Amino acid sequence: MRLSELRTGQECVVVKVLGHGAFRKRVLEMGFVRGRIVKVLLWAPLKDPVKYEIMGYAISLRRAEAEMIEVVPIEQRSAEDVAHDASSVSDTSHESPTHSRGEIAEREGRTINVALVGNPNCGKTSLFNIASGARERVGNYSGVTVDVKEGTFRYKGYTFRMADLPGTYSLSAYSPEELYVRRYLRDKSPDVILNVLDASNLERNLYLTTELIDMDRSMVIALNMYDELRESGAKLDYQMLGEMIGVPMVPIVARSGEGIHKLFDTIIDVYEGRQDEVRHVHVNLGHDIEPAIRRLIDTIKADSGIDRHFSPRYLAIKFLEGDREVETILAKASDYASLMTVRDDLRADIEKLTREDISSTVAAEKYGFIAGALAETMVPGEVKKERSTSIIDTIVTNKLFGFPLFLMIMFFIFWATFFVGQYPMNWIESGVEWLSGFVGRIMPDGMLKDLISDGIIGGVGGVIVFLPNILILYFCISFMEDSGYMARAAFIMDKIMHRIGLHGKSFIPLIMGFGCNVPAIIATRSIESRSSRIITIAINPFMSCSARLPLYVLLTGTFFYQSAAWVFMGLYLGGIVAAVITARLLRRFIFSKDETPFVMELPPYRIPTLKASMRHTWAKGVQYLKKMGGIILFASIVVWALNYFPIHDVDLEQKTNETESIDLSRDSYLEIAGKFINPVMEPLGFSWRASVAALAGVPAKEIVVSTLGVLYTGDEEVSDQALGERLESVGPSGRPDFTPAIALSFMVFILLYCPCMATVTAIVRETRSWHWGAFSVVYNTLLAWLAAFAVYHIALFF
Ligand code: GDP
Ligand code: MG
Numbered sequence: 182m183r184l185s186e187l188r189t190g191q192e193c194v195v196v197k198v199l200g201h202g203a204f205r206k207r208v209l210e211m212g213f214v215r216g217r218i219v220k221v222l223l224w225a226p227l228k229d230p231v232k233y234e235i236m237g238y239a240i241s242l243r244r245a246e247a248e249m250i251e252v253v254p255i256e257q258r259s260a261e262d263v264a265h266d267a268s269s270v271s272d273t274s275h276e277s278p279t280h281s282r283g284e285i286a287e288r289e290g291r292t293i294n295v296a297l298v299g300n301p302n303c304g305k306t307s308l309f310n311i312a313s314g315a316r317e318r319v320g321n322y323s324g325v326t327v328d329v330k331e332g333t334f335r336y337k338g339y340t341f342r343m344a345d346l347p348g349t350y351s352l353s354a355y356s357p358e359e360l361y362v363r364r365y366l367r368d369k370s371p372d373v374i375l376n377v378l379d380a381s382n383l384e385r386n387l388y389l390t391t392e393l394i395d396m397d398r399s400m401v402i403a404l405n406m407y408d409e410l411r412e413s414g415a416k417l418d419y420q421m422l423g424e425m426i427g428v429p430m431v432p433i434v435a436r437s438g439e440g441i442h443k444l445f446d447t448i449i450d451v452y453e454g455r456q457d458e459v460r461h462v463h464v465n466l467g468h469d470i471e472p473a474i475r476r477l478i479d480t481i482k483a484d485s486g487i488d489r490h491f492s493p494r495y496l497a498i499k500f501l502e503g504d505r506e507v508e509t510i511l512a513k514a515s516d517y518a519s520l521m522t523v524r525d526d527l528r529a530d531i532e533k534l535t536r537e538d539i540s541s542t543v544a545a546e547k548y549g550f551i552a553g554a555l556a557e558t559m560v561p562g563e564v565k566k567e568r569s570t571s572i573i574d575t576i577v578t579n580k581l582f583g584f585p586l587f588l589m590i591m592f593f594i595f596w597a598t599f600f601v602g603q604y605p606m607n608w609i610e611s612g613v614e615w616l617s618g619f620v621g622r623i624m625p626d627g628m629l630k631d632l633i634s635d636g637i638i639g640g641v642g643g644v645i646v647f648l649p650n651i652l653i654l655y656f657c658i659s660f661m662e663d664s665g666y667m668a669r670a671a672f673i674m675d676k677i678m679h680r681i682g683l684h685g686k687s688f689i690p691l692i693m694g695f696g697c698n699v700p701a702i703i704a705t706r707s708i709e710s711r712s713s714r715i716i717t718i719a720i721n722p723f724m725s726c727s728a729r730l731p732l733y734v735l736l737t738g739t740f741f742y743q744s745a746a747w748v749f750m751g752l753y754l755g756g757i758v759a760a761v762i763t764a765r766l767l768r769r770f771i772f773s774k775d776e777t778p779f780v781m782e783l784p785p786y787r788i789p790t791l792k793a794s795m796r797h798t799w800a801k802g803v804q805y806l807k808k809m810g811g812i813i814l815f816a817s818i819v820v821w822a823l824n825y826f827p828i829h830d831v832d833l834e835q836k837t838n839e840t841e842s843i844d845l846s847r848d849s850y851l852e853i854a855g856k857f858i859n860p861v862m863e864p865l866g867f868s869w870r871a872s873v874a875a876l877a878g879v880p881a882k883e884i885v886v887s888t889l890g891v892l893y894t895g896d897e898e899v900s901d902q903a904l905g906e907r908l909e910s911v912g913p914s915g916r917p918d919f920t921p922a923i924a925l926s927f928m929v930f931i932l933l934y935c936p937c938m939a940t941v942t943a944i945v946r947e948t949r950s951w952h953w954g955a956f957s958v959v960y961n962t963l964l965a966w967l968a969a970f971a972v973y974h975i976a977l978f979f
Pocket of ligand 1: 299300301302303304305306307308348405406407408409433434435436437662663664793
C-alpha cells in the first residue's frame with residue numbers, strides 16, 4: 182500500500198521508498214526509513230500537500246511524493262481492544278505492538294522487486310530461468326519475450342520478485358516493447374533495475390544503459406555472456422567501468438550460472454544502500470543540448486503536480502526529443518503551455534545549430550559517451566568471433582545460396598521428422614497394439630471393454646504414437662532458434678516477405694507456427710506496424726502446426742511411403758502458398774501498404790547446448806502429453822459414444838439373428854452427422870467417416886486422427902492391424918474409404934480449414950476484434966474446400 186492512500190488519523194509503518202535516486206534520498210533524509218511510524222495529520226480530497234507526523238515532527242509531502250512511499254497500515258484498534266488493553270494494564274502495551282509492526286515492515290522490506298531490462302537476446306530469460314528455476318523459452322532472436330514473466334525466489338533471507346521484461350534497444354516510445362518496459366518501470370517502480378548486457382557487444386548494449394542512467398533508478402548491471410568476452414581475448418576493467426558510470430557491474434554467464442551469487446549479493450547491497458559505487462552520473466549530451474536540458478529541469482522540478490516516478494533529467498531529455506508519453510506526464514504541470522513554448526524554442530535553436538533532428542544528436546552524444554567509457558576500460562580482443570560469424574553469414578545469407586540452403590534445411594527437418602521418427606513410432610505402436618490385445622483378452626465383453634479398447638486406446642493411442650515425430654520437429658525448431666540461424670532465415674526472407682507486403686520480422690512467428698499457432702500468434706506482438714501484424718496473424722493458421730502432423734504421418738506413411746518427405750514438404754509449402762495468397766489479398770483489398778523501416782539485426786551464431794535444446798523439446802512433449810490426457814481423451818470418448826450408442830443394440834440383435842453381411846443401414850449419431858455434411862464433402866472424395874473426422878478436428882486438430890482411430894477399429898479380425906492398414910482396407914461400402922487421391926485431398930483440407938479453437942481465441946484476443954476470428958473460420962474453410970477439390974481432381978488423373 183502507498184502512503185498516499187491513507188486517510189486522516191491513520192497510522193502506518195514505512196516499508197520502502199520508491200522512485201528515482203535524488204528524490205528517494207531526500208525523502209529518506211526526511212526520516213521516511215523502513216520501520217518508522219507515520220501518522221496522517223491532515224488529508225483532504227483536494228488538498229495537496231498532505232500533512233504527516235513522523236518522529237514527533239509534522240512534515241508536509243506532495244501527494245505525488247506520498248505515492249512513492251510504500252507502507253503497511255496499522256489496523257485501527259476497536260474500542261474493546263483499547264478497553265481490554267487498559268484493563269490488563271501493562272506499561273509495555275504500547276511497546277510490543279510497535280515492535281511487531283516493525284517486524285512486519287522488516288519482512289515486507291525484505292522483498293526486492295527486480296526488473297530485468299536489456300536488449301533482445303542478451304540473456305535475460307536465461308538469467309531469469311536460472312535464478313527462479315523457471316523454464317521460459319530462450320531463443321537467439323528478438324521478440325521471444327512478448328510480455329512480462331514473473332518469478333519469485335529466496336536468497337539470503339530476501340525474497341526476490343523478478344520480472345523478465347521484453348527486450349528493448351532504448352526507452353523511447355518507438356516500439357510496443359519499449360513502451361511496455363517504460364510503463365512497467367513507471368507503474369511498478371521496481372526496487373532495483375537489473376540491466377542485463379551482452380558483454381560481447383557492449384557498445385550497442387550500453388545505449389540502453391545510458392537511458393536507464395538518465396532515469397536515476399537503483400540499478401545493477403549484469404555483464405552477461407562474459408564467457409564470450411573472455412574467449413574473444415578482450416580485457417574489460419568492469420570495476421572501473423562500473424565506477425565511471427555509477428552502476429555496479431557483475432560479470433556473469435547466465436547459461437551456466439557463473440557469477441550469479443555475486444550478482445544477487447550486489448543487488449541486496451544496492452537495495453540496502455550499502456554500495457558505494459552507486460552514484461548518479463550525467464550522460465553528458467554536449468554543450469548544445471545541456472543548457473536546454475538544465476532549463477527544462479528547473480521548470481520541471483519547480484512544479485509539484487508532476488509525478489515523481491521519473492527523474493526530472495529523464496523527463497527533460499525525453500520532452501526535448503518530443504516524446505509523446507512524457508508530454509502527457511508533463512501535461513499535468515501547472516503551466517504546460519509555456520513549458521511547451523520554451524521547449525519548442527530550445528529545440529528549434531538546437532536543430533538550427535546542429536542541422537539534424539534532436540534525437541540523432543542525443544543518440545550521437547550517447548554513443549560518444551559509451552565510446553569514451555569503453556576506450557578507457559576495454560582492450561578489444563582479436564575479432565575472431567566476428568569474422569567466423571561473418572564468413573558463415575556470407576554463405577548463409579548469400580543471394581544465390583541462401584534460399585536453397587534454407588529449403589534444404591527445411592527438407593532435412595521433415596525427413597528427420599518422418600524417417601528418424603519411424604523407429605520410436607513403431608515401438609510405441611506395438612506397445613499400443615499389445616495393450617489393446619491385452620485388454621481384449623482380460624476384459625469380459627461388454628460396453629466397458631468397447632469403451633476402453635475402442636474409445637480410449639483406439640483414440641488416444643492413435644495419436645500418442647506420433648509423439649516422437651513431434652519431439653523431433655520441436656527439437657529442430659529449437660535448434661534453429663538457439664543457434665541464431667532463425668534470425669538469418671528471417672533476413673533471407675526479408676525481400677520475399679516484402680513482396681507480400683510484410684517484413685522479415687513476420688517470418689519468425691510464421692516459422693513458430695509450425696510448432697503451434699497459438700504462441701506464434703502471440704509472438705507477433707513484436708511487429709510494430711498494426712497492419713503487418715494483423716496480416717501475420719491471419720495467415721498464421723496456414724503454417725501447418727504440429728497437431729496436423731500425426732495425420733500427415735499416418736496418411737503419407739500408408740499411401741506415399743516412398744515419397745513421404747516430398748509429400749510433407751509439399752503440404753508445408755502448400756500452406757505457405759495459401760498464406761502468401763491470403764497476405765497479398767489482404768494487402769490489396771483491406772490494408773494499404775506500409776513502409777515502416779526497422780532494424781533487423783544478425784546476432785552472432787552460438788552453438789546451442791544440447792541440454793537447452795532438449796529442455797525446450799521436453800517442455801513441448803509434456804504439453805503434448807497433457808493434451809492427450811485432456812481434450813483428446815475427452816473427445817475420443819465423445820466420438821466413440823456418438824458412434825456407439827444408438828446402433829449397438831440393433832447391431833447385436835442382428836448378429837444374433839445370424840445376419841452375416843455387414844449392416845449397411847447403421848444409424849449412429851455420428852453417422853447422421855457425417856451423412857448430413859457429406860453431400861458438401863463428397864466432391865472432395867470424402868466418405869462420411871472422413872467428414873466426421875474433419876468435423877471432430879475443429880476443437881483440436883489431433884482429434885482428426887484419434888477420431889479415425891475410433892471409427893476404424895472395425896472388424897474383429899483386423900483389429901490388431903495398425904490404423905494405416907485399416908484405412909487402406911476395403912470399407913463397408915465395398916470401396917476403400919481412402920485412396921491416395923482421397924488421402925491427399927483430405928490432408929490438404931485438414932491443412933487449410935478452420936483453425937482450432939485455441940487459435941481462433943488467440944486471433945480474437947490479439948487482434949482485439951472478433952471479426953478476424955470469424956474471418957479465419959469462414960475464409961480458411963472455403964479455401965480448404967476449393968484447394969482440396971482441386972487436389973482431388975488433379976490426383977484422380979494420375
Ligand atoms: P533474452 O532475449 O534476453 O531473453 O535472451 P535469451 O535468454 O533468450 O538468450 C539468448 C541466447 O543467448 C540463447 O541462445 C542463450 O542460450 C544464449 N546465452 C544466454 N546466456 C549466455 C551466456 O552467458 N553465455 C553464452 N555463451 N550464451 C548465452
Ligand atoms: Mg527473453
